[in-house]
Amino acid sequence: MKRVICGILFFSTLVVAQNKSKNHLPDGKAGSLQNVNCKTCHTCDVPTKQNPCLIECPRDEMITVHQTAEQGPDVIKIDKLTNKYLPVTFSHKTHAQMSAMSGGCGNCHHYNTAGPILACADCHNTERKREDISKPDLQAAYHRQCIDCHKEWSHSTDCNSCHLEKGSPITHKVTKGKDHPKVKEPEKLIYETNYNKGKIVTFFHSDHTKLFGAECISCHQNDNCTRCHDTKNVQTVSSTIPEKISKTGSQHHQPCFKCHANDECSKCHLDKPTGPFNHKTSTGWALTRFHEKLECAKCHENTNNFTKLNNDCVSCHKNFVTGKFEHEKTGLKLDEIHQEFDCGDCHSESNLPDGKAGFANKPDCSGCHDDKSYPKDKPGSLVKVIKK
Incomplete structure (x- = not known):
């Protein structure tokens, strides 16, 4: 998105340089309400294609918001601009939870000094001023932050998807915002691959989250709502097989390699679906009734790289006291x-x-x-x- 904006600004600047009678418009037509100084985006007087001399954007380095979704508010009332519509109840918690998998708080809080989190209106003017496009007014800032993500949807993004006109019935959406149904974690996913020595990969999602302590962001990075909601993705015949998404082999393996980089392909790639993790089958040591309730990290200190342990009882139970053991x-x-x-x-x-x-x-x-x-x-x- 940043490159697209920079590209538009660059070519627009060339138009100004070539025809001073025409203002800063991408189509080169006169009559723009804006009178933009080149130094807004460029460090030199006459930027060229070979040397656009674009200023560096410091926003990424200025992000200081690194909180969890639970630390923020559940909803936020956006009511600064309500001439035509009712205030928008923004489901902050839902968006914050999703953003953890695609850039974090910086997706929206792109600029924040150390200290309290700034409200959008602290920096963006509520008046519709368009002279300085380097910092949009409040309405433009709101919509840019929303549209950057929602434009990828294959669904409608008309105004009424977020805004209700004044006089509309007061509904749950008006008071509590849009709810997102609880995402049901799958027990397993079965992938069909092109690997000729084993075309089927069975991924036990519940094992990774409940046994091995994996978090969403451990695997889901740079994902957004369209990962699940984009209707253009093609479903395979089996309902247990996830959507076919255009990714390279390296991209498919990247989340797995964080833990399985040294494993043989045959560990996951088989000829048919396999069963869930079984400690006896996988390690040769069955968990007794005393150990089966323990979390993996109780014995395995490094849960990112599970290695075989000494299964002698004294390797863990070193402090038995005579007469005290039940x-x-x-x-x-x-x-x-x-x-x-x-x-x-x-x-x-x-x-x-x-x-x-x-x-x-x-x-x-x-x-x-x-x-x-x-x-x-x-x-x-x-x-x-x-x-x-």
Whole structure:
């Protein structure tokens, strides 16, 4: 958009240079209400095609608004210019949530000094002054910020889509703004690809958001409303397959490569749809009833790069205190004699094939008993385990 504007200004300036009797209009016709100084956009007196000498726009560097949607207001009343229409109730929270995936607060708050967030009217004049096009008046500023996004819609963008004429019935739209229905997160998406060694990719959306802690912006960057609402996109036959969008192979893989850059193609590309993440199948270590409720980050410190962990119990459980561990959680309540033992007295290294201490294998009674063995003989009584 910035380049388009700069291009229009450049060619318009050439018109002024070539014919001083005609004002700054793209079509070169006389009669413009504007009398624009070239220095508004150019640093030199006579800009040329080879050297347009355009001034640098400092807005990107001046953005200081980096807040979350929850920190801002739910709605904003736009009521500075209400000669013909009712005030517009702007759904700020909805837009802020969407903007997190496509540029953030700077999409609208393009200029803000350090401190409180400025209202549009703090910089843009409410009067319809058009002499200085480098800073539009308030009405133009409002519409430019809205139209920059909404012009991409394939739907109608007529005035009444946002404005209601005075005298219209007071509806929910007038008081609360436009509501956006809650976006239902898909459990999985199945992609059809052209990769000849595996044309099907099954993406489990719920696994990534609920198990692996991925946020929307982790994958959805530079997306906007048209990503879902553009009716020009073609739906594939299966309802589980998302819209076909013209992207290169690199663009399709870019969100995935943040975590899967070192994975083989065959990890995702298969001949048929696959099942969701299974810890036992994928890692060779099944989660017990004690571990299945834990968040991944409880064991895996780096959730951007999951690596295999040491599955010996002592690698995590290093602070067991004799007499304090509630052994009945395992389904076996120790008797008074065995409650005084250290864990390693029964869970010794001698009965583990790799020689490492751990609690995964059955206890060894031979350290104290010549005639007893587990599970025939138990150091206590079995109890029912209640899952919480």
